[in-house]
Every structure is written in structure tokens, then in C-alpha cells.
Amino acid sequence: MIIPGKTALARGIITGLRDHKLQTQPCGVDLSLRHIMRWSTSGTIDFTNRFRVTAKTDIIPFTGTPPQLHLDRADYLVQFNETVDVPLNPVGQVFVRSSLWRSGVNVSAGVMDSGYKGVVGAMLQVVNPHGITLHERARLAQMVFHEMSEDVEGYDGVYQGAVGLAGL
Numbered sequence: 001m002i003i004p005g006k007t008a009l010a011r012g013i014i015t016g017l018r019d020h021k022l023q024t025q026p027c028g029v030d031l032s033l034r035h036i037m038r039w040s041t042s043g044t045i046d047f048t049n050r051f052r053v054t055a056k057t058d059i060i061p062f063t064g065t066p067p068q069l070h071l072d073r074a075d076y077l078v079q080f081n082e083t084v085d086v087p088l089n090p091v092g093q094v095f096v097r098s099s100l101w102r103s104g105v106n107v108s109a110g111v112m113d114s115g116y117k118g119v120v121g122a123m124l125q126v127v128n129p130h131g132i133t134l135h136e137r138a139r140l141a142q143m144v145f146h147e148m149s150e151d152v153e154g155y156d157g158v159y160q161g162a163v164g165l166a167g168l
Contacts, residue, residue: 003090003145005029013090013145016082018137028144031080031094031120032137036060036069037165038076049158057165067136076124078107078140079165085117088151094122094141104128107141115154118162 005024008014017023023030036059043055057077062069086092092112100107109122122141126132134140 001147002027003147008143008145011087013086013092014082014084014143018081023139025142028095028142029082030097030139031082031122031141031143032139033078033134034081034137035079035165036071036076036124036134037079038074062136068133070131070133071124071126072131073126073129076126077165078122078124080120080122080141081137082143083117083119084112084143086112086114086145086155088114088154089148090114090145091148092116092143092145094120094143096141097139100140103132104130105132109141112143113155113157114148114152115156116160118159119164121165 004026005028008029009020009024014029017029018032023032037057038060039055040058041056044051044053046052060069084092091114094107094109094112096107104127106125106127107122108125112120120143124140
């Protein structure tokens with residue numbers, strides 16, 4: 001079962017919205033752009049996380065008035081303004097907004113585990129050969145929460161309580 005956007009807000013599952021009325025959708029909540037980053041180092045992933053090293057990133061600054069940036073065809077890391085405090089029975093997913101994919105840009109992210117508290121991020125893939133211009137706080141994605149059949153123990157990983165994405 002999907003938790004309506006207004007219910008997710010009322011339950012405090014997602015916070016940090018810039019405009020509750022504009023960002024609240026029937027099936028979720030729109031996520032707005034805080035930072036765009038590019039990777040500056042490689043990462044390392046293994047089975048037990050013993051050797052895990054998260055890739056470092058550099059923020060691409062906004063310029064101009066209003067603040068905006070033009071992204072060429074490439075892959076980027078995006079951090080959203082909103083944060084989550086996911087209870088022990090929902091799970092969150094991030095989906096690209098249709099206005100973004102219609103312009104040749106995709107957003108993808110992993111599952112937002114039950115029990116996770118912290119920032120929300122995703123990969124932004126610009127496939128349009130002409131790139132895209134994004135304004136500060138642009139709504140790029142929608143977060144949808146699904147109710148699970150029972151409570152679980154919850155997320156207890158290294159990113160718990162994160163205030164920024166790795167590499168900031």
C-alpha cells in the first residue's frame with residue numbers, strides 16, 4: 001500500500017520541504033535540488049564492507065541570477081533538500097519526475113530502508129546530448145513510501161543520520 005504524500009508529511013516521515021503545498025503529491029512528495037556533485041575519486045565495494053571506500057565528490061556551484069547550472073551529458077550525484085525519518089514499517093523509493101525524463105534526464109536511487117534517518121540523494125543521468133539547465137531548488141524526483149506488511153528491525157548502516165552525502 002502506498003502512503004499518500006500528505007500522510008507522509010503528517011507522520012513526519014519526510015521533512016525539509018520548501019513548499020508543502022507545491023511538493024505534496026497524491027502518491028508521494030516531490031524532492032528538490034540542493035546540490036549537484038561530480039565524482040572526484042573512485043570507490044571500492046566488497047561483500048562485507050570491510051574494504052568499502054565511498055567515492056569522493058565535488059559540488060558544482062550554481063551561478064547567475066536566479067541561481068542555476070547547466071549540466072552536460074554525463075552522470076552526477078544529487079543531494080535533495082528534504083530529509084527522512086523512516087519508521088519501521090514503510091520503505092521509500094525515489095522516482096524521476098516526468099518533466100525531467102521528458103527533457104532527457106533520469107534519476108535513480110536505491111531503496112530507502114525502514115528505520116533510516118538522514119539525507120536523501122540519487123544519481124542524475126543526463127542523456128540529452130544538449131544537456132539540461134537546472135535552477136536551484138528544482139523539483140527533480142518524487143519520493144514514494146510503501147507500507148510493509150509488518151515492522152522490521154530497521155536500517156543500522158554507516159549512513160544512518162547522515163547530514164550530507166559522502167564526499168561533501
